[in-house]
Amino acid sequence: MGVQIAFWLFAILVAGTALYAAVAPKIVHAAFSLMATFFGVAGIYAILGSDFLAVTQVLVYVGGIMVLIVFGVLLTDRVPEEYKVVAPRRWLPALIAGGLCFAAIAGALKSTVWPISSSTPLGDATSTVEGIGRSLLTDYLIPFEFASILLLVVLVGAARLARGQVR
Amino acid sequence: MDGVMNWLTQDRVGSALVKVLLVGNVAPMLVAFLVWLERRVAAWAQDRMGPNRVGPFGLLQSFADLIKFLLKEDVLPGHVNKAMYLVAPCLAVIPPLVVLALVPFADRFAIADVDTGILAAFAFSGIGVYAIALGGWASNSKYALIGAVRASAQLISYEICLGLAALGVFIVAGTLRLEDVVKMQADGFTIHGETLHGISKFFDWNIVKQPIGAIIFLIAAFAETNRTPFDLPEAESELAAGYHTEFSSMKFALFFLGEYVAIVAMSSLFTTLYLGGWTLFGVENAFEGTTAQTLLQILIFLAKTMCVIFTFIWVRWTVPRFRYDQLMDLGWKRLMPATLAWLAATACVVAFLK
Numbered sequence: 001m002g003v004q005i006a007f008w009l010f011a012i013l014v015a016g017t018a019l020y021a022a023v024a025p026k027i028v029h030a031a032f033s034l035m036a037t038f039f040g041v042a043g044i045y046a047i048l049g050s051d052f053l054a055v056t057q058v059l060v061y062v063g064g065i066m067v068l069i070v071f072g073v074l075l076t077d078r079v080p081e082e083y084k085v086v087a088p089r090r091w092l093p094a095l096i097a098g099g100l101c102f103a104a105i106a107g108a109l110k111s112t113v114w115p116i117s118s119s120t121p122l123g124d125a126t127s128t129v130e131g132i133g134r135s136l137l138t139d140y141l142i143p144f145e146f147a148s149i150l151l152l153v154v155l156v157g158a159a160r161l162a163r164g165q166v167r
Numbered sequence: 168m169d170g171v172m173n174w175l176t177q178d179r180v181g182s183a184l185v186k187v188l189l190v191g192n193v194a195p196m197l198v199a200f201l202v203w204l205e206r207r208v209a210a211w212a213q214d215r216m217g218p219n220r221v222g223p224f225g226l227l228q229s230f231a232d233l234i235k236f237l238l239k240e241d242v243l244p245g246h247v248n249k250a251m252y253l254v255a256p257c258l259a260v261i262p263p264l265v266v267l268a269l270v271p272f273a274d275r276f277a278i279a280d281v282d283t284g285i286l287a288a289f290a291f292s293g294i295g296v297y298a299i300a301l302g303g304w305a306s307n308s309k310y311a312l313i314g315a316v317r318a319s320a321q322l323i324s325y326e327i328c329l330g331l332a333a334l335g336v337f338i339v340a341g342t343l344r345l346e347d348v349v350k351m352q353a354d355g356f357t358i359h360g361e362t363l364h365g366i367s368k369f370f371d372w373n374i375v376k377q378p379i380g381a382i383i384f385l386i387a388a389f390a391e392t393n394r395t396p397f398d399l400p401e402a403e404s405e406l407a408a409g410y411h412t413e414f415s416s417m418k419f420a421l422f423f424l425g426e427y428v429a430i431v432a433m434s435s436l437f438t439t440l441y442l443g444g445w446t447l448f449g450v451e452n453a454f455e456g457t458t459a460q461t462l463l464q465i466l467i468f469l470a471k472t473m474c475v476i477f478t479f480i481w482v483r484w485t486v487p488r489f490r491y492d493q494l495m496d497l498g499w500k501r502l503m504p505a506t507l508a509w510l511a512a513t514a515c516v517v518a519f520l521k
Contacts, residue, residue: 028248028251028304032251032297032301035297051281051282051283052282052283052286055281055283055286055287055290056286056290058287058290058291058294059286059289059290059293062290062293062294063289063290063293063294063296063326064293067293067296067297067300067319067323068323070297070300070301071300071316071319071320071323074300074303074304074312074315074316074319075316127282127344128282128283129282129283129342129343
């Protein structure tokens with residue numbers, strides 16, 4: 001019962017703040033609304049028992065990515081006319097595209113069979129941290145390394161772009 | 168009395184609430200003492216008297232200041248973004264208090280004993296940036312905005328060093344749980360078949376195993392809490408008071424409180440990670456299984472934390488501040504490579520010893 005209430009609270013938080021992030025008249029308000037969305041998602045992860053994922057969500061999205069977005073907004077957003085982020089002129093194509101995406105995802109969710117098992121996916125690990133650490137460095141080592149190489153490439157590329165013309 | 172402590176150390180909603188009340192009230196009280204201590208140490212360092220009029224040794228000075236803050240007119244400037252302007256001071260206090268909730272003050276005496284301990288602590292201390300960014304932006308004034316940008320850039324830069332330095336501890340400990348990290352520092356490790364006992368258990372503390380990591384962690388902690396030599400966000404000659412220029416009375420007091428709670432939180436994290444937390448060479452088990460044991464452990468923890476806090480104050484009144492480019496150079500070009508090298512060395516040693 002408590003879990004249900006918590007789930008609905010977080011679900012409402014996520015949906016509400018995500019909606020506000022999309023329609024907020026001021027870009028700073030949209031950014032902070034998005035931060036609340038990320039928090040809500042972390043809460044849902046925590047309810048589902050994946051504490052590591054929840055903490056990582058806060059660490060990476062709220063503490064990292066959103067800070068950079070807010071930082072960018074702080075440095076650029078000084079012109080009152082440009083506060084407007086929502087251009088209501090193109091709402092029809094947006095509605096159609098959004099509706100199609102929603103239909104596709106809803107259809108996929110509906111048609112998938114979700115097996116519910118009472119056994120934990122952790123194996124003999126005592127905590128989620130240990131379980132995730134083990135599987136990342138054994139079964140999923142190659143995807144893990146690929147992800148790190150991708151991030152490294154992005155980092156080098158970003159540095160290259162930021163430096164501009166190389167003499 | 169023993170029953171009370173037993174109940175408190177159990178994992179229940181009620182005991183958690185009581186502990187929240189305890190920590191949530193003791194931490195701000197500690198801050199009042201801290202502000203007094205800071206001013207007295209500053210006076211001692213500069214060879215003057217410091218506050219000594221209100222109460223014995225001026226101990227009640229902070230409460231007089233608090234009353235002053237409460238009685239001042241609460242100005243709401245016309246040019247600010249109201250909602251954000253009011254939220255920012257609250258955001259400054261909440262994250263460091265949440266970090267305190269994760270710290271084990273004694274055996275089984277953390278408010279939230281989570282597997283991801285330190286990760287959660289860093290996640291929440293990282294949110295402190297928002298108070299600064301938001302406060303500076305909502306103030307809608309030049310100095311506040313520039314101050315906010317400068318302060319957030321500093322926090323983001325040193326957060327990386329802070330996290331990387333602490334990572335060394337977890338490579339050694341093999342766990343993220345703060346309680347296990349403390350226990351690991353107290354079991355006395357074995358050299359040539361002989362287990363360390365008594366005072367020699369000092370060599371089991373992480374500050375001995377991770378000296379460079381500890382120093383870097385401390386430096387990054389100074390920068391994270393905006394302390395001299397890194398108190399760039401507040402520069403009277405360039406930025407007025409920085410991001411909180413436009414805040415007055417209790418709203419300013421909240422920023423101030425947040426800053427000091429952050430010092431308490433960082434110091435208790437340092438104590439937990441490097442100084443053996445609530446343990447003291449076996450003394451902590453003197454009253455096995457009684458209330459006195461928990462109280463003694465809390466006392467040991469507080470004493471160690473106070474030593475770290477004193478180091479914070481001591482450094483503030485000893486070292487002159489950096490220039491901003493020196494700050495960034497130190498963070499990115501010196502500390503970060505040094506931390507990475509230290510991490511690699513630690514990992515090699517741990518792998519070799521296994």
